[in-house]
């Protein structure tokens with residue numbers, strides 16, 4: 001794993017008067033470029049040649065510089081990394097960046113400074129490790145079944161790695177589990193039980209709150225060791241299963257699919273905010289303890305509100321999530337922190353600007 005000191009060494013060679021924010025043109029990049037522009041920071045878009053005209057067509061959100069690639073594999077080449085470094089680029093690693101470059105490659109081979117803590121990739125990428133993090137935080141989580149023979153209520157079965165819900169299935173007992181498992185085995189999607197996580201299916205209402213944790217900001221919440229936590233928006237993901245009613249009265253099998261296809265804005269009843277913030281503070285503290293300095297910048301917790309058990313956290317996405325694309329001009333929550341329209345992309349750029357002013361860019365970067 002590339003050591004933080006090596007990345008900070010590279011950062012120390014950067015020209016601070018010419019820092020640029022960069023990412024791959026995909027996922028939440030329009031918001032990131034738009035936000036950088038609003039903060040007066042130049043941006044760099046790494047773009048597939050054929051996608052460039054589309055990214056040029058948004059005049060308020062095109063990056064200042066395009067770096068074209070034939071394939072995302074080029075990003076890892078020495079030549080390309082040197083080019084990013086010579087342009088003083090700090091990368092915002094959104095979901096597609098992590099997917100296309102690969103989290104192992106980012107940890108082992110990508111030497112360009114990232115905004116955020118690279119170690120989160122290691123902790124969030126593996127569902128078992130992520131569970132250790134949530135257990136350390138002592139938040140409510142769905143029960144995990146180590147063995148299919150223990151299944152005593154509906155479960156959701158997940159493959160490793162972020163697949164945006166693709167390929168997940170439900171089962172109510174061990175027979176149903178093995179029917180689906182054997183189908184996946186025949187298709188070579190899985191090898192053995194180790195390739196899957198069997199998780200209690202939680203019935204309830206899903207909320208995906210987006211947070212920004214500023215290591216530079218002043219402490220604004222009790223029990224936060226330091227830093228400032230801002231709730232910048234909430235969404236709910238639109239998954240194929242959400243449309244299942246359209247097939248009624250029959251349950252059409254194709255609708256039993258958890259693939260994320262979009263996002264819709266939601267607000268939570270205000271009385272629930274306290275509990276959501278408390279859970280999030282615990283997750284921030286646990287991250288500091290397990291992989292210091294823990295979370296830096298944008299992240300999202302994925303929760304289901306259960307009428308009896310309260311919020312149950314089933315995942316943390318330790319980076320900017322696509323649900324933030326709902327709020328390029330701010331959200332029903334961002335207005336309580338900022339006087340100007342504050343998207344997550346802009347908040348990241350604002351933090352970079354503050355860090356440059358405070359001579360502390362190293363605190364945001366690994």
Ligand code: ATP
Nearest residue numbers: 142156162163164165199200201202237258314315
């Ligand atoms: P991403 O990394 O993009 O969040 P992922 O592949 O890790 O995607 P999850 O977020 O874990 O996928 O799950 C996809 C969807 O499956 C969720 O948005 C939710 O609707 C549903 N889901 C996940 N876990 C549970 C659970 N324990 N009970 C009920 N539904 C769940």
